[in-house]
Structure formats: C-alpha cells, structure tokens
Amino acid sequence: MIGFFAALLIAQGALAPSVTVVDQLGRSKSAPSAQKPVLVIYEDQDGGKENQHAKQVIGRINSSAANQAKIDVLPVANLEKWDWWPARKYALADIRKKAAAQRTTIYLDWKGQVRKAWDLPKGHSSLILLGTDGKVRFSSEGELSAARLKELLALLASLGLTI
Numbered sequence: 001m002i003g004f005f006a007a008l009l010i011a012q013g014a015l016a017p018s019v020t021v022v023d024q025l026g027r028s029k030s031a032p033s034a035q036k037p038v039l040v041i042y043e044d045q046d047g048g049k050e051n052q053h054a055k056q057v058i059g060r061i062n063s064s065a066a067n068q069a070k071i072d073v074l075p076v077a078n079l080e081k082w083d084w085w086p087a088r089k090y091a092l093a094d095i096r097k098k099a100a101a102q103r104t105t106i107y108l109d110w111k112g113q114v115r116k117a118w119d120l121p122k123g124h125s126s127l128i129l130l131g132t133d134g135k136v137r138f139s140s141e142g143e144l145s146a147a148r149l150k151e152l153l154a155l156l157a158s159l160g161l162t163i
Helices: 052-062 087-102 113-117 146-158
Strands: 019-023 028-031 038-043 072-078 107-109 126-130 136-141
Touching: 019 107, 019 113, 028 072, 038 052, 038 113, 052 146, 072 113, 107 113, 126 146, 136 146
Parallel strands: 038 072, 072 107
Antiparallel strands: 019 028, 038 126, 126 136
16 A cells, blocks of 8 residues: 555565564564564454455465464454553454464554554554565555455465465
8 A cells, every 4th residue: 555654654675673462361473583473463443344355365464374374364453552451451362362262373563662662653554564684575454455365375376385
C-alpha cells in the first residue's frame, strides 16, 4: 500500500532492529533469528479485524510441521495501551483465552517496543517477513491486496515452504 503510513513502515531490504517479546505464558522470543526466517503478524485491538483472509492462509501454511521447521510465525499483540494496573491483568486473561481457543501462541508487546523499533503504525495489521540475516524481505500495513498476498506467498515458497 502506498500512502501516508507506507513512509512509517520499516522498509523492505532494511536491517530490522532486534526485538524481544514474551508469550502469554511469559516465555520470550527474539526476532530476527539467525536460525530461521520469521514472519511477524503485528496488530493491536483495532488492527485485529484486518487481514483475516491472509491470516487464514498463513495459518493453513503454518499448520504443517514441515513448514514450522522452516519458519517461525509470531503473532504479536500490541498491548501498550493496556500496560497499567489493573488493565494488564484483564488484557492478559483475554489473550490467554484467545490463545487457548485458537490453540496458538500469542506474543505480547506491552511497551510498544516492536512498533517503535520497526516504525509500525497503530491501528493496523502489519506483516513483516525477516530473513535469517535480519533483513526485511516483506513488509505491509493494513489490508493486503490479492497481489501483495501473492507476493508474500511467493516469498514463503522461495524459503522452501509448501504453499
């Protein structure tokens, strides 16, 4: 998408600053990773409604153990507006409930450090594909067009994933 927010988003080809997030159980994960590429799906409460189709497609691809061995898919929730007592407790309970219902892991960005480090806009779903060298291979914000989704899928296939 070309527009106002495109200038704010970390650019393809850029070296992504290292970030660390924790999941709903407190386990930490860093990105980028030298072990395998990382696809970050980053959104806050407002952006969660975007990219439903893309997230379903990615979910199907990531359901394969063979594909999971080749890439880390990290759904990251921007929770910076909930990082105060007692809201934090309720937000975490809600995330744990959603993660259990979807049988997945959700990573938490309580301080907005991922958003700030990678220049991600608030209120939108962002997809960022990082290579093992730390470079951004794909970045988007907002609803993916069919052409952009096809571009992302081609990049995933080039990494050896079965699409």
